[in-house]
Amino acid sequence: MSRTLLRIAPQAITLVVLVALISVVFPGFLDISISDGRLVGPAIDILKRGASVALLAVGMTLVIATRGIDLSVGAIIAICGAIAAWGITNDYSLGTTLMMAVAAGLLAGLWNGTLVAVIGIQPIVATLILMTAGRGVAQLITEGRILTFSNDQFAYLGSGDLFGIPVPALLWPVTGVLFAIAMRRTALGLLIEAVGINRRASALAGINATLLLIAVYMASGFCAALAGIITTADIRGADANNAGLWLELDAILAVVIGGNSLMGGRFSIAASLLGAMIIQTIDTGILLAGFPSEYNLVIKAGLVIAILILQSPRLGATWTYWRYALFSRQRGGATQAVREGQE
Amino acid sequence: MLLSITGLSKSFPGTRALDNVTFNLEAGEVHALLGENGAGKSTLIKCLTGAYQRDAGEILLNGQAIHPRSTNEAQDLGIGTVYQEVNLLPNLSVAQNLLFGREPLRFGMTRGRAMRAEAEETLRTYGLDIDVTRDLGSYSVAVQQIVAIARAVQLSGKVLILDEPTASLDAEEVRMIFEVVRSLRDRGLGIIFVSHFLDQVFDLTDRLTVLRNGQHIVTERTSSVDRMQLIEHMLGHQLEEVEEKARSARGSEPDARPELLRFEGLGRRGDVEPFDLRVGQGEVIGLAGLLGSGRTESAEIMFGARAAQSGTARDADGAIAIDTPRNAIAAGFGFAPEDRKTDGIVADLSVRENIILALQASRGWARPIPRSEQKRLADMFIYRLDIRTSDAEKAVGALSGGNQQKVVLARWLAMNPRFLILDEPTRGIDVGAHAEILLLIQEMTAEGMSILVISSELDELIAISDRVIVVRDRRHVAELTGADIDRDTIVRSIAAPDAADGKAA
Numbered sequence: 001m002s003r004t005l006l007r008i009a010p011q012a013i014t015l016v017v018l019v020a021l022i023s024v025v026f027p028g029f030l031d032i033s034i035s036d037g038r039l040v041g042p043a044i045d046i047l048k049r050g051a052s053v054a055l056l057a058v059g060m061t062l063v064i065a066t067r068g069i070d071l072s073v074g075a076i077i078a079i080c081g082a083i084a085a086w087g088i089t090n091d092y093s094l095g096t097t098l099m100m101a102v103a104a105g106l107l108a109g110l111w112n113g114t115l116v117a118v119i120g121i122q123p124i125v126a127t128l129i130l131m132t133a134g135r136g137v138a139q140l141i142t143e144g145r146i147l148t149f150s151n152d153q154f155a156y157l158g159s160g161d162l163f164g165i166p167v168p169a170l171l172w173p174v175t176g177v178l179f180a181i182a183m184r185r186t187a188l189g190l191l192i193e194a195v196g197i198n199r200r201a202s203a204l205a206g207i208n209a210t211l212l213l214i215a216v217y218m219a220s221g222f223c224a225a226l227a228g229i230i231t232t233a234d235i236r237g238a239d240a241n242n243a244g245l246w247l248e249l250d251a252i253l254a255v256v257i258g259g260n261s262l263m264g265g266r267f268s269i270a271a272s273l274l275g276a277m278i279i280q281t282i283d284t285g286i287l288l289a290g291f292p293s294e295y296n297l298v299i300k301a302g303l304v305i306a307i308l309i310l311q312s313p314r315l316g317a318t319w320t321y322w323r324y325a326l327f328s329r330q331r332g333g334a335t336q337a338v339r340e341g342q343e
Numbered sequence: 344m345l346l347s348i349t350g351l352s353k354s355f356p357g358t359r360a361l362d363n364v365t366f367n368l369e370a371g372e373v374h375a376l377l378g379e380n381g382a383g384k385s386t387l388i389k390c391l392t393g394a395y396q397r398d399a400g401e402i403l404l405n406g407q408a409i410h411p412r413s414t415n416e417a418q419d420l421g422i423g424t425v426y427q428e429v430n431l432l433p434n435l436s437v438a439q440n441l442l443f444g445r446e447p448l449r450f451g452m453t454r455g456r457a458m459r460a461e462a463e464e465t466l467r468t469y470g471l472d473i474d475v476t477r478d479l480g481s482y483s484v485a486v487q488q489i490v491a492i493a494r495a496v497q498l499s500g501k502v503l504i505l506d507e508p509t510a511s512l513d514a515e516e517v518r519m520i521f522e523v524v525r526s527l528r529d530r531g532l533g534i535i536f537v538s539h540f541l542d543q544v545f546d547l548t549d550r551l552t553v554l555r556n557g558q559h560i561v562t563e564r565t566s567s568v569d570r571m572q573l574i575e576h577m578l579g580h581q582l583e584e585v586e587e588k589a590r591s592a593r594g595s596e597p598d599a600r601p602e603l604l605r606f607e608g609l610g611r612r613g614d615v616e617p618f619d620l621r622v623g624q625g626e627v628i629g630l631a632g633l634l635g636s637g638r639t640e641s642a643e644i645m646f647g648a649r650a651a652q653s654g655t656a657r658d659a660d661g662a663i664a665i666d667t668p669r670n671a672i673a674a675g676f677g678f679a680p681e682d683r684k685t686d687g688i689v690a691d692l693s694v695r696e697n698i699i700l701a702l703q704a705s706r707g708w709a710r711p712i713p714r715s716e717q718k719r720l721a722d723m724f725i726y727r728l729d730i731r732t733s734d735a736e737k738a739v740g741a742l743s744g745g746n747q748q749k750v751v752l753a754r755w756l757a758m759n760p761r762f763l764i765l766d767e768p769t770r771g772i773d774v775g776a777h778a779e780i781l782l783l784i785q786e787m788t789a790e791g792m793s794i795l796v797i798s799s800e801l802d803e804l805i806a807i808s809d810r811v812i813v814v815r816d817r818r819h820v821a822e823l824t825g826a827d828i829d830r831d832t833i834v835r836s837i838a839a840p841d842a843a844d845g846k847a848a
Contacts, residue, residue: 185711186708186709186710186711187703187707187708187712188708190696190703190711191703191704191708193689193691193692194692197692198685198688200685200686201680201685201686201687201688201689202689203648203668204646204648204678204686205704206669206672206701206704206705207700207704208669208704265691
């Protein structure tokens with residue numbers, strides 16, 4: 001447990017510092033009030049709006065742990081959203097509709113995984129195919145329109161709330177916890193890390209690396225399907241062109257801010273989720289702080305660069321060096337001088 | 344003396360790749376540089392070409408001390424290199440490749456016609472009359488090699504290093520390259536020729552130098568060395584202590600063992616011709632042969648790491664599937680591969696995780712080994728194999744070569760396999776760990792495990808094997824048992840047919 005806390009400490013500290021900074025500029029940032037039996041406030045808003053990226057980050061963490069990358073998740077959001085909207089407008093039951101959407105996500109993942117693990121295409125290329133083709137598929141499903149619906153049960157998944165908390169804000173932590181349990185209470189996490197670090201050695205040790213890779217892309221597809229469902233439910237319609245647009249990049253960024261290496265190996269889902277929340281906090285914080293909207297992207301970029309530089313292992317080594325140097329000058333300066341004198 | 348190297352040393356963490364090596368090269372000679380994997384050939388070449396900086400020693404070129412810091416610098420000094428893999432640009436024309444970086448210019452633009460003429464003229468001196476405007480990639484590997492040689496000679500022109508230039512060529516192409524090399528020698532270049540093909544060494548070279556374990560073994564005129572001596576030099580003579588122990592322990596009747604496994608007709612075209620192999624219970628089988636003889640391929644086919652095109656495996660209960668590593672492991676096999684770093688360890692994982700990896704994989708993901716059990720297994724093997732690590736949670740990549748090898752061994756011992764394949768289990772590890780691993784092999788077979796060992800060190804094989812299979816030219820050519828297992832017999836089998844013919848004549 002303490003290991004996990006140590007692992008996510010940099011992300012947690014970053015988030016706290018960010019929140020503190022924004023609170024200085026916008027004092028009401030952490031205020032939460034209750035209106036109509038639901039919690040309201042900027043923090044709740046962040047938890048809800050960050051849901052899509054957080055969900056994607058869960059699957060993306062696993063894919064990146066295998067030294068892969070999944071560029072198609074944004075497009076899968078569009079496909080699954082379109083299927084969900086199509087299902088509900090064609091009078092399928094809510095359960096059937098959701099199952100179809102999730103099945104589509106899994107199928108998309110199976111496609112990606114097969115291209116990567118069986119055919120051996122590089123992940124960035126393999127998933128680029130669905131990234132570009134996927135929106136076309138979604139448009140075919142919506143027949144080029146924005147497919148709207150008015151089913152309150154379905155809309156509840158996007159804009160409803162449970163115990164006063166928005167449903168999307170509950171969905172991503174639950175998904176994250178379930179995935180983390182599945183990884184760490186079974187051997188899956190270890191096997192994924194092994195394959196990501198050295199696929200050949202892992203296969204020679206008897207790990208079914210091919211199957212594991214396919215499963216990981218399917219997990220990513222599953223998470224994207226969940227994100228597609230809440231996105232569609234939230235706006236009560238499927239927009240094949242804009243649903244999940246560029247979210248794959250935010251998801252990758254979340255995983256990277258979470259301190260997971262793009263070279264594969266060790267991963268932490270919790271850290272990626274904190275990364276997703278950091279991104280959403282920056283987005284929301286910039287708006288609240290009242291900067292002109294044209295500054296948003298530049299400020300976001302600046303903050304992200306600062307966070308990544310602070311996390312850089314090379315900088316960490318330098319910092320350790322300087323801390324040691326300063327420490328020994330203050331405390332051990334006398335003994336060092338003596339030693340140098342002797343030499 | 345064109346090139347003279349004295350006292351050259353180079354160390355890497357955990358290994359001493361070159362130890363006080365001497366090498367000299369005269370103008371107008373072809374000098375073979377020989378040795379098994381890990382002997383130090385490529386380190387020597389990299390020190391010469393500036394890819395590595397030497398720790399100690401002196402390199403004199405025409406009497407001047409040189410310190411190349413990059414391949415470019417070495418080239419400017421006059422040392423050019425051609426590698427096994429042609430490292431030119433296949434999508435540019437022959438002329439562009441040949442004159443890359445030194446194109447004839449006018450007003451800052453390349454002059455196509457002058458370039459073509461110059462390239463054609465250059466290649467004609469190599470006996471090559473080809474269309475230099477076509478893409479390099481459209482020509483055979485031999486032609487590409489000659490272009491690479493021509494380029495290297497034009498850029499440097501004193502010393503030419505050929506690093507296994509013939510590895511992927513057929514006999515006719517080899518002849519073409521050799522003609523080019525001979526003409527360069529006659530022009531006065533000093534040529535260093537690295538190859539595993541002894542025939543080619545005898546055919547082409549004037550002198551040869553053998554390295555083993557980073558040390559200079561011998562330099563002689565090629566014409567005064569015979570093939571058997573050369574193989575002796577390459578494979579070396581060590582470990583007499585362990586040998587003594589084993590000789591007394593070796594059973595007198597090897598056929599008395601109950602049969603554990605039987606492989607029939609296993610083979611794969613281009614890798615190894617179909618072979619049969621019986622494995623007795625508690626037996627150590629040694630697989631002897633030079634690098635590239637098909638010994639590693641044989642092992643990989645038996646483990647399913649390389650798909651067999653023919654053949655079956657069976658045990659007492661009937662046929663067993665060994666088409667994938669997973670199936671082979673399920674059948675009770677284990678395999679510690681030759682290249683630990685790329686095929687063996689999972690560097691960023693801890694010692695504990697590496698040790699339990701195969702066991703966990705065979706149990707399936709849904710049944711994790713409890714943390715306490717993992718810890719117990721790891722600590723037990725760290726103690727039993729004397730793995731030098733601060734604790735079980737240290738990343739395996741941070742351990743020395745010998746300890747990494749012990750971790751890979753522990754991974755398989757944790758599975759308690761009935762048949763364990765060890766490919767070069769003692770390569771590149773220090774002497775202490777070396778002896779420990781050999782003793783361990785003896786312990787394990789005493790408990791009934793059968794082991795197949797591949798090794799370049801004959802004494803090691805002689806010390807531990809109950810039976811030795813000799814592999815040559817991708818065929819299993821001899822099987823030695825009992826008193827036949829000695830240096831001479833093995834070396835003769837590896838060297839045949841030429842050596843055997845020589846004896847008969």
